[in-house]
Every structure is written in structure tokens, then in C-alpha cells.
Amino acid sequence: MSYRTALSVVLADVVAPTAEQAVREGRFPRDAVSALGRAGLLGLTVSSGSGGGGLELPEAVDVVARTARVCPATAAVLASHFAAVAAIESCGGSWVREEVAAGRHLVGLALREGGSDGPEQGDPYGRSSSVAARFADVVALRGRKRQVVAAGEADSYLWSSRPLAGPDGLTLWVVPARAPELFVPARPGGGGPRGSGTSTLYADPVLVPADVMLGRDGGGLDVLLRRVRPWLLELEAAVDGALPGSVAGAVGPGGEEPRSGPDVLRPEGGELRPAPAA
Template sequence: MKVQRLLPTEDAADLLGLVEEIADGELAPRVADFEARGEFPRDAVRTLGRAGLLGLPYPEEHGGGGQPYEVYLHVVELIASRWLAVGEALNVHTLSCHGLARFGTDVQRKKHLPDMLGGELLGANCLSELEAGSDLASMATTATRDGNDYILRGTKAWVTHGGIADYYAVYARTGGPDARGLSCLLVDADTAGLLPQKREKKMGVSSSPTAQIVFDHARVADDRLIGRPGKGFLIAMDALDSGRLAIGACAVGLAQAALDYAADYAKKREQFGQPIMSFQGIGFMLADIATQVSAARALVLHAARLKDAGLPYSIEAAKAKLFATDMAMKATTDAVQVLGGAGYVVDHPVERWMREAKLLQIVEGTNQIQRLVVSRAL
């Protein structure tokens, strides 16, 4: 089903055309093999970078694409519809640049952003800990001042791109015991004492590596501090608002892929002498998915337009992430049901999409946290 997109500029339409060519030519034919082997497609992500897609929402003066966030989310959705791990990689890398782009000094941005946005480097974020997931104020990783350096000690969990990233945006405690004591440091992957651990074994998105990162007295120069000391919590919250929109876009892309596949199957699969699409039990299920996908896309893009206009969008981002990811879980589950027994075997991608959808209800703040955010705003 061809998605009708109302784009803000003609350039955006050309950009989406390029993205679709890359997604169909470089991503879709390879996803099943890479997911089965659990191998990260670094060359594919590098292709995105060389096409200018790893820095889309950042200023052109620093090597970015200068695109509205709304356009960036269209790109994320399209890529995720072909390969979720690559859509997630785009989001993770973009967020790893967020703190520097938004809160760094002019000197820091001029020095680091061009390489980070240029396409050759891959970033990651070290935020969560085993005992401090959504409760960032209880973060235990420390960055202790030692002359002109900081000494990092602690362990970060659930780090996407852990072990393969070229740099990490690391959140650690430089001050007191509450949220005001957190800071953000930009740390190169080859820093002595930065120790990636064994990859986690996950139920889905197997081609995207997730691992703990141990910091064993890792020494980082103080000019790698983003913003002033104690700014880390604000940087993290600002990044999470943006990231929630991208996860919502990933969810829309995943659900759209499931809808398209299930609808095509239902038009070809015959029972009792007619396509199963003609039975209301199937046709109405697919109609509901189609409606929910459109609703989720509208929520995500509405929040993005608020962000682009410089208006508050945090609550709308929480709503969009919550609705879109819950929708994707149901859409992929229903797609498996439409295929029946065929949906439960790996010959068809719907079982993989169902497993992948679960992740989206958890990352960038669980959906229970999103409900908390929205309810408090009421």
C-alpha cells in the first residue's frame, strides 16, 4: 500500500525518493540473512552516512542535512519498514550527537560535529544502568575530577552499538546524589579503561548489538564535558523527547510493513474458493491496522511539527511513542494471525516483526513511563 506523504518541501520528496532506493536496494534484500546471523550491517549504515542521512536534523554548517525533524522522521519510518535495526541505528546515532549539537560550545561543535555527522563514525549512548533504568537520578557511574581530566568508573547497561561504536555519549555523576549531580561526557571508543562486555542475547533485533560497557578508571579530558557540570539530566531528558519521536516513527514503519505483507498475503491466499481478504474476519482486522497506522503516523508527525516550530512537544512525544509502539505490537501480532500457521514460521517476516515490536514498547522509556508523563501533565 503506497503511503501518501504530505511533505513540507520539494527537496524532502527528492530525499525520500533517494532513501527508498537505498532501503529497497541495500537493506531489504539483506535483512533476513543478517538477522539470522546476528551480524550488524556496518557497511549499510556507512552507506546511509555517505548519503548524508546520519545527520539530517542538524545544521548544514556542521555537516548535517539541515532538515526539519518532521522530514527526518519520515526517513526513519521508511528505513525501519525495511530493516528495524538500521532504523534504530539511525536514531541511536542521531541521539548520540544531540547533546553536543544542542548544549556544546561553539568550539566543541566545530571540532567534533563534522566527523560525527559525516557518515564514517558511529555513535552510542551510555545512559541506563542495571539499577537505574528509568530512574536516572539513582545513576551510580561516577566521573571524578583529576586535574584536567575526569576519571570514569561504573557500568552502563543496554547500550545499543555497545562494542562497535566509535564514540559514546556517557552520562555520569560529577556532583551530588540527585539529578542535579549528573553530567555528559563525549568518550572515544579507544579510551583506555572503556571495556565493552559480551553482547546480550535478545528475542529480536538480533543484528543490532546491545552490551554493557564497563568504565574502569577511564580517563577523559575535561574538554569532552558537554555543557556545564550538572547539565546531564537536562541533556538526557531533551534527547529522550527527540528519541521518543524516532521510536514512534520506527513503530509506524514496522506496522506499515506488517500491514502491507499481511494484506498482500490475504489477497493471494484462498480458502473456500475465494481470497481470505474477502472474509470480514480478515478484512476488518486489516482495516483496523490500516487505520491505527495512519493515526500513529499523524501523532508522531504532529509532535515533530511542534518541535520544528520551537513549541513545547514533550507531552505529545510521550503520547506518540506510547500510541505508536502499542499499535505496532498489536499490528504485528494481528499480521501473524492473518497468516495463520504460516505466520508462525520464519519463512515469513511477520514473526520477526512481532518480536521486534516488543522492543519498541520498552526503549526510550517504557510505555508505563510514557503513561506517567502524560497523566502528570493532566
């Protein structure tokens, strides 16, 4: 069965019947994501050698655009997932590739930040305010990521931080959702299509094995510019282009999610909850 035929079946049987509920109630389209995984569509762009579909950006854009016409929330989740998988594929060797290929694993992008560091505020390709420190075979990640699609719903997140060694560049990590001290707000902020689970992730700090580093220390910016940004631009355009109004309208001015408290790691009096493992 071709990926287009498989997608048509999932859209008709699973995505369409739950799309209105996702918009009306803001409910994450878990059934749709699971069905897409079973149909091989989450692993569409994983290399065939790792058990995936072995396809590329044009096919991913096609899947996202067709899905957006039925359920914008599901399309936004797919766009983020495919962009994250592009980074994982470019580096190779990640523990998560086979899980994605098997349709059991959803990846989210945790790249965008907010702060008071000047013109690079919120720029996922600029200087990161998230930090990493290594202790033997464990790395402590500390920071806050905003506008994370599928926050608290994905199985892992592509996370960026300052390098372990040296002041320049970025380092990428594949952070498991089950990692202790990874939190989403109990009352999440806005951003993204309703139902897409777009919110903030807090690492305060998160302890992960050192081998979840993706690529080399300090080499993440090249991966983001060469792979993630081109993919994300086309995938997000596919979401927007399939809708009567731009998805960006659900995001605050300047592409930022609305704020409900101080711009700090753990807002005073704010309630946080662990990011549930899927």
C-alpha cells in the first residue's frame, strides 16, 4: 500500500471523526497520532535501512498538507515530528530511529526560547540560554522551551542547549519524555492550532544519559540550519496553506505564545506538572 493510500484511510477512518473534538475541546489527537504510527506514516522519512519509509521532504509536506485540510492540530504535530526526525536522520545512530520507524514514537521540537537577551529572543537558531553540565555519564539540562508542539504528549523532544565545552554553537539532545524533572505548565499557554498540545517545557534540571547527545558537542547549529529549518519552513507552510486563515493567528504578536506570568524558569506561585511519558 502506498503512503498516500494509507494516509487516505487514516484520515477518513480516524482523523476526520475526531477533528472537531480536537478543535472544540482542545484535546490532543492521540488516536490520530497512534493510527498514523500504525500506518507507517510517523516513520515515513526514516531511512529504509532503519525500517522506515525512506522518503523525503516532498512526501512529508504532502502528508502534512493533506492532514491539515482535515485536522490542523494533527498536521501541526506531524510538521514538528518530521522536522525533528530530519535532524535525527542527519546525525544517525540515535536510539530513537527504530522506534520512530516502527510507528511507536512521536518526537517534538524543543528549540524556541524566551528571555531578555536582546534581538535573538525566541530565535531557535540563535544563542541558547539553556545550559548543560556533564557529571560522568550523566548530563544535567536546565532551561525553558516555548511553543513546543505536543508538549507532554510526545515520547521524546529534540532539545538544544549551549555546548558542554566552549561558548559557541549549540548542542542537540534527544530527551525522553519520561526523564524526571521535565515539566509542562498545569495551565499551558497558547500557541499553535487548538488541540496540538503547544505549550512550554521546563527542565529544572533534567538528568539524561550523556549518549542522548545528537551529533557532536557544539555541532547542533549546523544541523538546525541545514536540516531542521528548511524542513520546518516548508512543513509549516503546508499547514498554513491548507487553512482558511493562517495557523500563526493562534500565536501571539511576534510569534510568541501569550504569557500568563513572569518570564522565569519556575514562576512564583505557578503550578507545574510532570510531562507524562506516552
